[in-house]
Amino acid sequence: GQQLNQSPQSMFIQEGEDVSMNCTSSSIFNTWLWYKQDPGEGPVLLIALYKAGELTSNGRLTAQFGITRKDSFLNISASIPSDVGIYFCAGKFGGATNKLIFGTGTLLAVQP
Amino acid sequence: DVKVTQSSRYLVKRTGEKVFLECVQDMDHENMFWYRQDPGLGLRLIYFSYDVKMKEKGDIPEGYSVSREKKERFSLILESASTNQTSMYLCASREGNNQPQHFGDGTRLSIL
Numbered sequence: 001g002q003q004l005n006q007s008p009q010s011m012f013i014q015e016g017e018d019v020s021m022n023c024t025s026s027s028i029f030n031t032w033l034w035y036k037q038d039p040g041e042g043p044v045l046l047i048a049l050y051k052a053g054e055l056t057s058n059g060r061l062t063a064q065f066g067i068t069r070k071d072s073f074l075n076i077s078a079s080i081p082s083d084v085g086i087y088f089c090a091g092k093f094g095g096a097t098n099k100l101i102f103g104t105g106t107l108l109a110v111q112p
Numbered sequence: 113d114v115k116v117t118q119s120s121r122y123l124v125k126r127t128g129e130k131v132f133l134e135c136v137q138d139m140d141h142e143n144m145f146w147y148r149q150d151p152g153l154g155l156r157l158i159y160f161s162y163d164v165k166m167k168e169k170g171d172i173p174e175g176y177s178v179s180r181e182k183k184e185r186f187s188l189i190l191e192s193a194s195t196n197q198t199s200m201y202l203c204a205s206r207e208g209n210n211q212p213q214h215f216g217d218g219t220r221l222s223i224l
Binding site for chain 2: 030031033035040041042043044045048050088090099100102103104105
């Protein structure tokens with residue numbers, strides 16, 4: 001099946017640093033979602049974006065729906081150790097399709 | 113709060129066994145999904161259901177079947193388990209087509 005290009009694949013940072021990751025697609029999406037997955041757990045929804053250009057925050061997290069509708073980024077400010085995990089983007093086409101297309105994930109490690 | 117419950121966190125079965133993975137959601141959601149997650153391959157959609165007794169194949173349905181007899185419950189069935197079905201299985205549900213998916217904690221299935 002299709003996958004989105006998500007980068008970087010992994011990041012190793014110091015506590016307090018800001019983090020940025022992004023997803024790109026060759027297709028236009030109507031919805032972008034960002035999830036976080038802790039080890040041994042299921043993905044948890046962080047932010048949902050529904051309009052091109054939309055910028056949405058959730059605490060220290062900020063995500064944007066790209067103007068071209070083919071990309072999205074997620075920023076984490078002032079990282080803390082509990083930010084450790086795998087972050088996934090997911091995109092959905094418009095129309096009747098029910099399927100989400102997932103990114104390959106960004107592994108984030110935060111050094112205290 | 114959204115709640116998707118998968119009946120087992122860990123499961124060990126033998127090759128050739130018939131295996132049932134259960135998923136229940138308490139939000140009266142229309143749509144439910146089964147994914148498997150493997151290192152380097154991300155989340156892959158096995159089957160989904162957009163209503164009771166309705167099902168559609170995802171990207172990798174071979175070797176699996178599903179059952180949706182009641183709105184709140186979506187079961188994944190491995191007819192005759194094989195070692196290549198060892199994986200993390202994730203169930204998700206969502207209220208409607210334009211709503212984000214919410215995931216359960218996953219079932220880590222090992223086939224010996």
